[in-house]
Amino acid sequence: MTTTPEFRRTGPQPPEPVLSVRQVLALERVLAGEPEVVAGRDRLDRPVRWVHVAEAADVGVMLSGGEMVLTTGVLLAGDEARQTEYIRSLHRAEAAAVVLGLGRAFPAPPEVMRRAAERCGLPMVVLHRPFPFAELTEEVQSRLVRQKFAAISMSETVRTALTGLITAGAPLRRLLDEVARHSGCPVVVTNLAHRVLGTAGERSAVDDVLRDWDRIARQAGGTAGDGWIRAELGGRGERWGRLLLCGYRGDQATGRLLAERAAEALVLHRMLGGTSAHSWEEQSAQSLLTDLVSGVVPARQLLPRARAAGLPVNRRTFVPLVVRDGEPGQLGPVLRLLGLPGIVAELADGVAAVLLSLARDQDAEALTAHFAARLRTRQPAVVAAAAPRTAWEEVPDGLREARHVADAVAGSSAALELPDVVRLRDVHLRGLVRLLRDDPQVQSFAERELDGLLSEPEPELLNVLRTYLATGRNKSRTALLHHVSRPALYRRLEAIQTRLGVDLDDFEQAASVHIALLAHDAQQG
Incomplete structure (x- = not known):
């Protein structure tokens, strides 16, 4: 596929490696020179891209920015104008700092240079002990160089790992896990x-992170700091999301590269997978x-995730729903059409969960019925609901109750007259x-009661029995649902009674067979 090479060519280049002035001053070889910061103490986090030894007053013409300049001041001694111009030249060239080795030229920190550096905001450091500049440069x-390597x-390790996952068809979560493994911090992907x-x-x-997401989300569009690194997600001139490294502790330039690599992979994942x-x-x-349904994670621990996912959770009424035998892709559009806040997810084939979050003053029963009625105009789905919950901790039990109700009527909706919203009482x-x-x-008990039919290779008689009992032994409706005449249905019912050795006109015997059939169907899933 030609997309991957393009992905490789257009990615960001590795950042120029940097150390801060503070980090350089903390090196063991520098500490041996007894460094003292005499100006620009609040600028020590400036990045040092290179180290350069220079004595000329017009040193700025030789710099490109980010250098830490080392000097003995031998060409500046006795000329205060040159000393001032030297500092100004470094400032104009955007040097990171100047380090002056005290000695024969300057036995003490020169006040003129110190004041000029303070005015320019240029960190100025003096070394009180003789120090071979070559050692500092080499260090x-x-x-x-090691940092750049x-x-x-x-960069290549992350790119290779993420590209491999994309090629293997890994889901979004697996890609984010890989990014988190390399970054060593939480990773969050959001929409706009x-x-x-x-x-x-x-x-x-x-x-x-999610517990404080409201504050973090407000700052997400601004400048990242303190390890909060942002990368935009989008393509073809359109942004549709962002990726955040939350509290990255490594070098910031490396963190930005990691975030960009991850963003590239997510965009490619979306393009190749046809996802959105x-x-x-x-x-x-x-x-x-x-x-929530599994109960493996306590509900209170899931509350920050729910809030960050956009679900209103403060002073709300929660309505847990489970929809069977429908098209899960229709649930979200119906929610949006009705303006109902909630989240939707497919739990299994043909089974989806919906969690409505309604204001306390809204009629939960009426809105739930309205949602179900609108959904059933689009598809013949079974909508099961638990009783509304006002406490978040009760939501998992509600979802399990709704799942139980939906499963209880599974496969019988054609024979049963179900309401738009099925509840536990139904x-x-x-x-x-x-x-x-x-x-x-x-x-x-189920095996014993149904033995005469379960041994049959064809389930036709069992299906007829199921419909007959589900409709309250209504022969006309059973014949209609199975598209057979009344006499044909009578022959089938006679065959069922003969094989089971029961009289279906006897209420107790019919009830026993019905319970056995319900148990059998429940065991078969």
């Missing part, structure tokens, strides 16, 4: 509205709702049997 240059190596689409990193650290920021939002919702015996389906005695 700094070797560190910068490490940045290039890291600051809604979180994905996270990675140590769970507790991610939770700390919206589908990433769905993946984020799926992860959140799956964790599933009656069917719901109880489903709860007990794994009990060995219930399983044995």
